[in-house]
Amino acid sequence: xxxxxxxxxxxxxxxxxxxxxxxxxxxxxxxxxxxxxxxxxxxxxxxxxxxxxxxxxxxxxxxxxxxxxxxxxxxxxxxxxxxxxxxxxxxxxxxxxxxxxxxxxxxxxxxxxxxxxxxxxxxxxxxxxxxxxxxxxxxxxxxxxxxxxxxxxxxxxxxxxxxxxxxxxxxxxxxxxxxxxxxxxxxxxxxxxxxxxxxxxxxxxxxxxxxxxxxxxxxxxxxxxxxxxxxxxxxxxxxxxxxxxxxxxxxxxxxxxxxxxxxxxxxxxxxxxxxxxxxxxxxxxxxxxxxxxxxxxxxxxxxxxxxxxxxxxxxxxxxxxxxxxxxxxxxxxxxxxxxx
Numbered sequence: 503x504x505x506x507x508x509x510x511x512x513x514x515x516x517x518x519x520x521x522x523x524x525x526x527x528x529x530x531x532x533x534x535x536x537x538x539x540x541x542x543x544x545x546x547x548x549x550x551x552x553x554x555x556x557x558x559x560x561x562x563x564x565x566x567x568x569x570x571x572x573x574x575x576x577x578x579x580x581x582x583x584x585x586x587x588x589x590x591x592x593x594x595x596x597x598x599x600x601x602x603x604x605x606x607x608x609x610x611x612x613x614x615x616x617x618x619x620x621x622x623x624x625x626x627x628x629x630x631x632x633x634x635x636x637x638x639x640x641x642x643x644x645x646x647x648x649x650x651x652x653x654x655x656x657x658x659x660x661x662x663x664x665x666x667x668x669x670x671x672x673x674x675x676x677x678x679x680x681x682x683x684x685x686x687x688x689x690x691x692x693x694x695x696x697x698x699x700x701x702x703x704x705x706x707x708x709x710x711x712x713x714x715x716x717x718x719x720x721x722x723x724x725x726x727x728x729x730x731x732x733x734x735x736x737x738x739x740x741x742x743x744x745x746x747x748x749x750x751x752x753x754x755x756x757x758x759x760x761x762x763x764x765x766x767x768x769x770x771x772x773x774x775x776x777x778x779x780x781x782x783x784x785x786x787x788x789x790x791x792x793x794x795x796x797x798x799x800x801x802x803x804x805x806x807x808x809x810x811x812x813x814x815x816x817x818x819x820x821x822x823x824x825x826x827x828x829x830x831x832x833x834x835x836x837x838x839x840x841x842x
Contacts, residue, residue, distance in 0.1 A: 516583040
């Protein structure tokens with residue numbers, strides 16, 4: 503049985519990916535410093551899968567501490583999620599983002615070389631395409647001028663991994679560029695659980711719908727889109743998790759040193775469409791106001807999914823209605839989020 507090290511494995515996307523890996527017969531080892539997740543996730547994972555995953559509370563930037571994980575487990579491949587991920591925060595504390603996100607990746611790669619682990623899937627982002635509005639984005643779209651330090655860390659890490667694979671022909675890298683992950687596990691036991699005020703649309707809508715927050719601000723309704731609000735490609739987190747399993751299997755058979763795939767639905771959904779779908783899911787109106795445009799937002803962003811479909815055999819199964827209903831189930835079952 504193949505063993506996968508999942509860094510950031512108790513986080514939102516990481517935890518859902520752990521479930522998909524387990525369902526597909528992989529052994530999983532989780533490393534997470536719990537900076538944006540909670541130990542309760544491990545209990546929820548056990549309820550869902552029936553397995554207690556081996557867990558290390560380690561910061562991936564600490565190479566000596568992380569070495570213990572490689573010494574104590576026969577790691578066959580790595581999925582690297584660990585990193586800081588709040589766009590606004592990255593503008594305020596850029597050095598922390600560069601140090602943490604790039605440092606943790608370098609630490610992981612050094613240990614992969616030391617312990618002869620050859621395959622890595624990296625959690626990248628559509629932010630690497632910058633502020634271009636030439637949609638849909640394909641994997642060959644030019645990498646843009648990123649609009650924030652978080653995006654730049656993804657851009658830089660992609661380049662580091664290209665150079666890493668070029669220098670060592672035994673290494674194989676898969677870069678997965680996500681669009682907008684949303685939704686929750688069908689059990690309602692796992693979902694997006696940000697600390698503090700949510701930065702992303704769906705957890706914010708969820709908390710307004712549940713009465714924890716007062717009102718949603720829609721940033722701009724004068725964009726060149728059908729209803730004037732920004733269009734984004736939202737992908738269900740369970741679909742996204744399955745994409746990682748397909749990427750791992752692809753690395754086992756490809757001869758390419760570096761592969762890149764967009765993971766999205768290939769369809770844009772506006773902020774107001776998302777809001778309407780959520781109102782349908784929760785059964786009542788959600789208070790919202792229209793505010794000014796937010797700096798750095800582009801009007802339209804969605805993926806071309808042709809390459810992922812053709813090469814990985816990946817196609818998103820869930821639409822916006824399923825995303826909203828799973829979010830609402832998670833919110834109603836966990837109104838205060840998970841306990842620490």
